[in-house]
Amino acid sequence: MKLRRVTAASAAVLALAVAATACGSDDKDDSSSSSSGGGDKKITIGIKFDQPGIGQKTPDGYTGFDVDVATYVAKQLGYDEDQIQWKEAKSADRETMLQRGDVDFIAASYSINDERAAKVDFAGPYLLAHQDVLVRADDKDIKSPEDLNSKKLCSVAGSTSAQNVKDKLAPKAQLQQYQTYSQCLTGLQSGAIDALTTDDSILAGYASQASFKGKFKLGGFKMTNENYGIGVKKGSDLKAKIDTALEKMVSDKSWDKAVEANFGPAGYENEPAPKIGNVVK
Known part of the structure; x- marks a missing residue:
């Protein structure tokens, strides 16, 4: 009787092992099929x-x-x-x-x-x-990069855009560096700064936001090619x-x-x- 009980238990374990192996095999096949079929491609x-x-x-x-x-x-x-x-x-x-x-x-x-x-x-x-500047919509003073002399010019910290203007075009510009373009825009809106510079596409994107619509304009200076x-x-x-x-x-x-x-x-x-x-x- 003892021998029969051990044999039956062993058979049960063996059956479970076979079933588990079969399930594992099915899962692997399904995964492979899904991948090769492209249904889950990203x-x-x-x-x-x-x-x-x-x-x-x-x-x-x-x-x-x-x-x-x-x-x-x-x-x-x-x-x-x-x-x-x-x-x-x-x-x-x-x-x-x-x-x-x-x-x-x-x-x-x-x-x-x-x-x-x-x-x-x-x-x-x-x-x-192109590198450009963004100014307030009613600004009539900044008509060329040279007009940025003695003006407060903003860009983000670490950017080469504002430094490029100061070094090559307007050496007397007062460079202001903020952490984000959004902070520059807030400063531009309040009058704390006079112009913001970076790529014209980026400037246009910010100016197109509903909260800023009609408040700013691009200078159109095309200072660099990007x-x-x-x-x-x-x-x-x-x-x-x-x-x-x-x-x-x-x-x-x-x-x-x-x-x-x-x-x-x-x-x-x-x-x-x-x-x-x-x-x-």
Whole structure:
């Protein structure tokens, strides 16, 4: 009797083990099938979370020109909107994020230059922006970069934009550095500062916010050329595919619609869509 009880128990354990193995095998097959079938595929895209009109995270989702461009590109690559995973790409982190594979590509007011191009590849450019200034809508004194002399000029701490103006165009400008562009805008609105400087596309995005509509205007000075590109990992075959998608976005007028939707309220006089591979120095 004792031998029979041990044998029965052993058989029960064996049966459970076989069942568990079978279940594990089924789970693995299901997972593999789901992945190979593409039902759960995702694409991870880096954008700015704090630049209205360019890339901004809001309670209702993500908005901005870069978001519209990235969404269009992702669709051309075979991904629906709900298959996109957005990831914040701060300026100082962009090359590292691409090199580590944290994202598939980055569209985040990412100006193409030689230093960056040595570390990552760029598709595009998809927008030619310029360094400019934002002033109050009723300002009649600042008509050229030289008029910034003796004026209070704001940009964010660590930015080269304001220093570029002070060094090359208006050496007597009173440089004010705040932590965020939003703080600069508040100062501009109150009169604490006279002008805010950075890329005109970024300035237009901020000025287009409902709370600031009609309060500011762009100088239109075009002090530098900023070619926005989509960054990918060095050697990635995504570069050619993204270039093709961008060309289609321009040809079917989706690019124009995205510019108007995101920058139009600020009266942004954008450059025509740049040709792929044409980086304007």
